[in-house]
Amino acid sequence: MEILELLPSSFGYVILTYLYSWIMLTYLGIKVGAARKKYDVKYPTMYSDKDQVFNCIQRAHQNTLEVYPQWLVFQTITALVYPTTAAVLGAIWVTSRFSYAWGYYTGDPAKRMKGAYGYIGYLGVIILSIAVALQLLGFF
Numbered sequence: 001m002e003i004l005e006l007l008p009s010s011f012g013y014v015i016l017t018y019l020y021s022w023i024m025l026t027y028l029g030i031k032v033g034a035a036r037k038k039y040d041v042k043y044p045t046m047y048s049d050k051d052q053v054f055n056c057i058q059r060a061h062q063n064t065l066e067v068y069p070q071w072l073v074f075q076t077i078t079a080l081v082y083p084t085t086a087a088v089l090g091a092i093w094v095t096s097r098f099s100y101a102w103g104y105y106t107g108d109p110a111k112r113m114k115g116a117y118g119y120i121g122y123l124g125v126i127i128l129s130i131a132v133a134l135q136l137l138g139f140f
Contacts, residue, residue, distance in 0.1 A: 007083075008083055010083040010084045010087070011079060011083045013083060013084060013087035014075070014076075014079040014083050014086050014087045014090065016087070017075070017086070017087045017090035017091055017094065018072075018075075018090075020090075020091065020094050021068075021071075021090070021094045024064075024094050024097050024098060025064065025065075025068070027098070028060060028061040028064055028097070028101055029061060031057055031060075031061070031101070031105070032057055032058055032061045035053075035054050035057040035058070036054075038054075039051045039053070039054040041054055046058065046062075052107055053105075053107040056104045056105060056106070056107050056108075056109060056112075057101075057104065057105055059104060059109075060100060060101035060104040060105065060112065061101070063100075064097050064100070064101070067122070071090075071093060071122060071125070073129075074122075074125040074126050074128075074129045075089075075090050075093075075125050077125075077128075077129040077132050077133075078124075078125040078128040078129050078132065080132065081128075081132045081135070082128055082132075085124075085128065086125060086128070089120070089121040089122075089124040089125050089128075090121060090125070091121070092117065092118065092120050092121035092124075093118045093120075093121030093122050093125075094121075095118075096115040096116070096117050096118025096119075096120075096121065097115060097118060098115070099114045099115035099117070099118075100112050100114065100115025100116075100118065101115070102114065103115060
């Protein structure tokens with residue numbers, strides 16, 4: 001049986017969410033590269049001793065990379081059973097990472113909380129992943 005026969009057509013929305021997340025990660029990476037040039041922070045140095053704004057730009061990208069693998073796993077588990085819901089929750093999370101980064105880019109770390117709404121998407125896929133596990137185990 002082919003994968004296209006196994007997956008519901010709405011799984012296409014999930015794939016588009018993964019592509020959207022790739023765009024977001026690429027954007028954040030480009031911003032760090034540009035900041036390295038602007039603030040003269042050479043590789044492999046991760047953070048600047050002189051410039052807080054560079055550090056905020058770097059942290060926005062680094063924090064996203066720290067949580068991204070877990071998001072991918074929970075997004076995929078949720079999407080196997082609830083593809084449309086997973087796509088919506090994923091789009092919320094990915095969009096929130098832009099808001100998070102733009103807030104952080106101001107140089108005021110507290111403004112990163114402009115992306116806090118992303119927890120709706122992140123916790124949503126975690127909770128639904130638990131529900132999928134419990135369904136597979138026959139609890140409901």
